[in-house]
Amino acid sequence: MLRRGILSVRSRLTPGxxxxxxxxxxxxxxxxxxxxxxxxxxAYVSVGSEPGTLALLDTLRARGVRVLLPVLMADNDLNWxxxxxxxxxARVQHAGKMAxxxxxxxxxxxxxxxxxxxxxxxxxxxxxxGMRLGRGGGSYDRVxxxxxxxxxxxxxxxxxxDAEVAERxxxxxxxxxxxxxxxxxxxxxxx
Numbered sequence: 001m002l003r004r005g006i007l008s009v010r011s012r013l014t015p016g017x018x019x020x021x022x023x024x025x026x027x028x029x030x031x032x033x034x035x036x037x038x039x040x041x042x043a044y045v046s047v048g049s050e051p052g053t054l055a056l057l058d059t060l061r062a063r064g065v066r067v068l069l070p071v072l073m074a075d076n077d078l079n080w081x082x083x084x085x086x087x088x089x090a091r092v093q094h095a096g097k098m099a100x101x102x103x104x105x106x107x108x109x110x111x112x113x114x115x116x117x118x119x120x121x122x123x124x125x126x127x128x129x130g131m132r133l134g135r136g137g138g139s140y141d142r143v144x145x146x147x148x149x150x151x152x153x154x155x156x157x158x159x160x161x162d163a164e165v166a167e168r169x170x171x172x173x174x175x176x177x178x179x180x181x182x183x184x185x186x187x188x189x190x191x
Contacts, residue, residue, distance in 0.1 A: 002124070002125065002133065002166075002169065002170070003124055003133070003135065003136065006124045006125060006164060007049075007124070009163065010048075010049035010050070010161070011049055013049050018049065018052055019052070020184075021051060021052060021161060021184045022046075022051065022052025022053070022054070022055050022056075023052075023055060024184035024185075025051050025052060025053075025055075025056065025159055025182060025183070025184055026052075026055040026056040026059060028182045028183070028184065028185075028186060028187055029056050029120075029157070029159065029182045030056070030059060030060075031187070032118075032155075032157065032180065032182070032187060034117070034118045034155035034157065034179075034180075035060065035065075035118055035155075035157075037117070038060075038065055038116075038117035038118045038155075039065065039066060039117055040065065040066040040067075040068065040115050040116045040117055041060055041065050041066070041067050041068070041116060041117065041118045041119070041120065042067075042068040042069075042070075042080065042112075042113045042116040042118070042119045042120065042143075042154070043056070043057055043060075043067055043068070043069060043083075043119075043120040044069060044070055044120065044121075044122050045057070045069060045089060045100070045101040045102070046122070046159075047098060047099065047100055047101060048098065050122060051159045051160060051161055053120070053159065054086060056120075056159075057069075057083055058085070058086070061083060061084070061085070066082060067082065067083040068080045068081070068082060068083070068108070068112055068113065068115075068116060069081055069082075069083045069089075069102065069103045070102070070139070071092075071102045071103065071107060072092070072094055072097070072100060072102070072139065073110075076137050076138055076139050076142070077110055077139065077142050078110060078113070078139050078140075078142070078143055079107045079108070079109060079110055079112075080107070080108045080109070080110070080112040080113055081102070081103035081104070081105055081106060081107055081108060082103060082105065082106070082108070083103055084103075084105070088103055088104055088105065089101040089102065089103060089104070090102055090103075090104050097137075110142075110143075110146060111146065111150070113143055113146065113147065113152075114146070114147060114150045114152045116152075116154045117154055117155065118154050118155040118156075118157060119143070119147070119154050119155070119156050119157070120157050120158075120159060121134075121140055121156060121157065121158045121159075121178060122134065122135070122140070122158070122159070123158040123159075123160060123164075124160075124164060125160065125164045125165070125166045125169050126158050126160060126164070126165055126166070126169065126178060126181045127165075127166050127167060127168045127169045128165075128166075128167060128168070128190075129168075129177060129190065130177035130178045130179065130180075130181075130190030130191065131168075131169050131171050131175055131177050131178075132158050132169070132175070132176075132177070132178050133166075133169040133170065141174055141175070141176075144156070144176040145174065145176075148176070155179050155180070156176070156177075156178040156179045156180075157178060157179060157180045157181070157182060158178045158180075158181050158182070159181075159182050159183075160181055160182070160183050161183060161184065162183045162184060162185050164183070165181060165183060165188065177190055177191070178190060179191055
């Protein structure tokens with residue numbers, strides 16, 4: 001029910017709202033020391049009414065940061081490819097899911113995320129403990145479990161709209177808290 005409510009609010013955002021918040025998110029995110037010093041960042045390309053990421057991805061790339069983007073596999077796990085600009089993205093329609101923008105070119109494997117100094121996560125909400133509510137597909141739960149098994153400890157940052165920071169979101173045993181949330185109005189840290 002919480003997911004449906006958030007998606008309903010997002011669906012009412014205008015193109016102007018989306019552009020404005022994408023710019024503000026990029027500015028706020030780029031202030032994070034974790035991104036300022038990162039050599040590799042695993043991120044994602046926003047689609048639809050998700051908080052916009054392309055301005056952030058382009059700025060990171062212009063700074064010389066290696067940006068990894070996910071490629072959804074049939075089992076909902078994520079493979080990774082390198083972002084080399086908006087022209088290197090293809091719209092891919094996955095059966096029964098929304099169309100995603102994915103990098104074309106070489107696939108680096110699911111383990112490539114372990115090279116990231118920071119991981120930017122999509123989400124629908126985060127609570128005061130840093131627990132993230134995703135869309136429910138489990139793709140990023142697999143990524144976070146893979147990082148934990150490998151002993152990798154990148155900064156975990158979720159990008160959201162201001163109203164999506166909640167008092168509490170549902171939590172399952174496999175959920176991992178994030179380190180920070182970036183919204184158009186600022187950054188909130190959790191540990």
